Amino acid sequence: MGIVDERCATCLVRDQALCASLSDDELSALGDIGRTRFLARGQALMWAGGESDVCANLISGVIQMTVATNDGREQIVGLLFPGDFVGQPFAAEASLTFGALTDAQLCVYPRKAFVGILAEHAPLERLLFHRTMAALDEARARMLMLGRRSAGEKVAGFLIELSERLPCRRDLDGVTTFELPLDRAQIADVLGLTIETVSRQITKLKDVGAIATPGRRTIAVRDMGLLLNHADAAHA
Amino acid sequence: MGIVDERCATCLVRDQALCASLSDDELSALGDIGRTRFLARGQALMWAGGESDVCANLISGVIQMTVATNDGREQIVGLLFPGDFVGQPFAAEASLTFGALTDAQLCVYPRKAFVGILAEHAPLERLLFHRTMAALDEARARMLMLGRRSAGEKVAGFLIELSERLPCRRDLDGVTTFELPLDRAQIADVLGLTIETVSRQITKLKDVGAIATPGRRTIAVRDMGLLLNHADAAHA
DNA sequence: CGTCCGCTTGACGATCCTCAAGAGCCGTGG
């Protein structure tokens, strides 16, 4: 107690994750109940309808949150990046499935113990509260996207979003390149489309010169202005 | 101070709204900064992009939260009913427009003063936190609806949702009747559809005998089982 | 070198949107 765990001291997201709100003392309280866990691509941390027994901070990798209709149609309702909080601390039963899109590293806490620490540390609780509000805003933007944007706008907007949150290489002539953590089916599930429609929209963006695809899972943004147009205009 | 406001003592949502978490002492602190406000149908409390200067508890009526693309397409991202909390306490600028679907009565607080009280009263803060989490769950269910459900499923599901949250008359033969607080255009904005498609789906539900429409804005659920089928089956 | 898997492409069809007209409700005013 009182001594910051070595894992925390060297943690890559020490000052982006919730932990940033904690003093060294508090951090050790949290560190005491946390353990590191790795998820391989495709593995799930928790299933919708199953027990909500853990929460976590995401250290590295990308995690998807999905819901499904009872006849199997799936919708990805959000993506989580390093530093983001994972889980549903106040729910006994999970309403979402949390699955790893890439190999991922998490700092996992038993849910009930985590809730206990939340109750004792107001700054921690407050920070999570604020983040939840931000998540709501994001969710509502996603609703506008799903309900009112065309396939072209969805794909272009999604690529822009990814370029803002993913590690990118910036080329000499201003070309930004990044690796997609999702395959086409998963992109389709994020956007409420089908694999084929996503594929067609990507080739369309290639044809107009907005992007290039050096590899299946590589996106190079050649003309960000053009991409922005496609993300926002009704017909472009 | 220390004396519960008369408005609070007689408040219709005293034990459903956030206030339920407060002792009499705390309640008076909140009551001191609150004032009653009426909105006529169509009036807005706050605009997206404008200043977020107030929060409120909804006493009576129904309020819609909307977002829009910059070329004017609109999406309703949530509805608020009596007892629900209204506003974005931590945002300086509103990201949503809050508009009254029916005449509404609110208990309004200046945002900054409200945040101050939040910080001083942990139970209040905690309750709002939990409600925000619940709102996130609702938002995600709505995403599944927008992204993956057909027009028929959307309309049927929406009518069921309303029948659960709106005051209803229950008939002798088990027919449930309620008044729509929204016109067809607003229903379309909730569901990510057009007026015409909503209208067609409603007449379809009438034709199969699931519902009846005694008036423009009146829905009578004649066969809830049938309605549930349409809300969930891919083709029914 | 051949197979597998994910992606692309094409043709077709269903769903939903667009445009346009018509029907029903309601307040207003004669």
Added chain:
DNA sequence: CCACGGCTCTTGAGGATCGTCAAGCGGACG
């Protein structure tokens, strides 16, 4: 009280978008 005009809602026809089904391409890997 009824006629009128202005709504919203309904209904129809036609078309665009996106989904479905099916085939072909191409890289990864044994």
